[in-house]
Amino acid sequence: MAEAARKKRKSVDGGDGLFDRELDHLPPEARWREWMNRVEATIFAASEPVGRDTLARIVGKTCSIDLLIDDIREELRGRPYDLVAVAGGWKHLTRPAYADAIRTAVGASARAVDLTQSEVLVLMCIAYFQPITRADLSTFFGKEISRDLIGNLRSRGFIASGPRAPQPGAPYTYVTTQAFLLEFGLETLRDLPDREALEDAGLLSKEKLLAGDIMPELAGGQEELGLEIDE
Structure with a gap:
């Protein structure tokens, strides 16, 4: 049993070239939390919106991406940023209410570009x-x-x-x-x-x-x- 757990951990770490998407060795709540963390970390690290197909590579095949996103957004409800569906994927974006503060702090336009x-x-x-x-x-x-x-x-x-x-x-x-x-x-x-x-x-x-x-x-x-x- 200990050997099986060790192999699972090795698989999760990528040590044998595999990636454990299903996480069957974890209880349901811990499995869901790990999937949430993976999805949020991937979106946070990406410079472009992350699509559904990309996120499906890191969670179990029966996992609902939409429900995961909903739970992540619920936890971010009181934060100055949100997880937003944009350009065919999801991206971390600051909330509009903080645009003036960001502009004042970093001296940048609220928009990336200005158009005539x-x-x-x-x-x-x-x-x-x-x-x-x-x-x-x-x-x-x-x-x-x-x-x-x-x-x-x-x-x-x-x-x-x-x-x-x-x-x-x-x-x-x-x-x-x-x-x-x-x-x-x-x-x-x-x-x-x-x-x-x-x-x-x-x-x-x-x-x-x-x-x-x-x-x-x-x-x-x-x-x-x-x-x-x-x-």
Whole structure:
């Protein structure tokens, strides 16, 4: 029996090249606590959101990742940070209430980057109408969308090249990236503000964009879109 326990410990430590996900030698409560600790430590150590498939490698095959996350978040309820579902995974993020304190302490912007109003509007259109070409964006806004603006969004990692458009010359289209989801606190594109609701409010309409009538309404409705812009 002692030898079996020793082998279990060796397996957990990785000494024999194995990793004990199931932890069958532990009582249920201790097993659950160890799984919670593993998940929280992995997310804490990662620089990017950690997905479900990654977390499944370190817990038992019958373990519910969602229930583990719920229990971790419950323990973090009184802490200045939380475990947030974002960009297809989970990440430790500080709570918005402490943004001013963090900014004052370290002298950094509350956001990693600041975007101009034009960049926010173009990024929003790409998010809702992707994959989309630069020519289509120019048509939407009634003026040319510069290569520099697109290049700036690309350099920040918010957009990437999508499939070639079925048009003469097969121009590139643009799509949003995981970095876009992370920056705006979205788990997936399904978490964007409801398109129909925005259209009903007069804040988003492809027809109005094509007619060049949307800019004033969007400029006045940025708060409802949930996007912060640099004035």
